Amino acid sequence: MSRAFVKDDAPDGQVVIPSRPALPDGVANYVTPRGLRLLKEELAGLEGVRGKQASAKNRGTSDQARDLAVTRGRIAQLEARIGSAKLVTPADQAPDVVRFGATVELRSADGETTRTITIVGVDESDASEGRITFLAPVAKRMTGKKVGDSVPMPTPLGDQPFRIAAIKY
Numbered sequence: 222m223s224r225a226f227v228k229d230d231a232p233d234g235q236v237v238i239p240s241r242p243a244l245p246d247g248v249a250n251y252v253t254p255r256g257l258r259l260l261k262e263e264l265a266g267l268e269g270v271r272g273k274q275a276s277a278k279n280r281g282t283s284d285q286a287r288d289l290a291v292t293r294g295r296i297a298q299l300e301a302r303i304g305s306a307k308l309v310t311p312a313d314q315a316p317d318v319v320r321f322g323a324t325v326e327l328r329s330a331d332g333e334t335t336r337t338i339t340i341v342g343v344d345e346s347d348a349s350e351g352r353i354t355f356l357a358p359v360a361k362r363m364t365g366k367k368v369g370d371s372v373p374m375p376t377p378l379g380d381q382p383f384r385i386a387a388i389k390y
Contacts, residue, residue: 236287238294241302242343242354250305251355253322256345257306264299267292302344311390319363319388321355326387327374336374336383338363 244250252260274289311322319325324339338359339352346354353360362372366385373380 236290236294238291238298241298242346244343245356248356249307250302250342251309251321252306252342253309253311253345256342257303257308260299260303260306260344264296264303267296267299271296306342314390316390317367317388319366319385321364322390323363324389325363325385326389327372327383328386330382330384334383335386340364 271289271292274285274292277285309321314320314322319340321340324337327336327338328334337351340355340360340363341352343354343356346352346357355361355364359374362374363385366372368385368388370385371382372385374383
């Protein structure tokens, strides 16, 4: 088959492995218990895929070899991320101060808008679920604050003051 009909941006022999979320050099890989569990579940799933790929009937095709190489690369990335994980148990944090693992309820100054944000590790973050990485500017603004403290939050109208209404771990 002509290479023109194969969806592959990499030249023959090169495999591009999707990267994990960025973790700056020198920054600890903090994870919540949930985040560590999710990483381990993802690893177990990929190991199952790798086993199926390695024992496929038609082994030897370039597509199968590339898929297996990508899976092996993703497994290596996950193993490295799990190996560098520093588990932070939210229940061990001071309950009255925003720290890693905190779920923070924020209220706008007028009381009409409420946001709930949980500060998590880079692999667990998902803004659509209100989980933000501890490296995010919003998380940095909240860290160290207590109930009643004001935090500037980005809105379409620019930064607006929000008050920390509750902290849960």
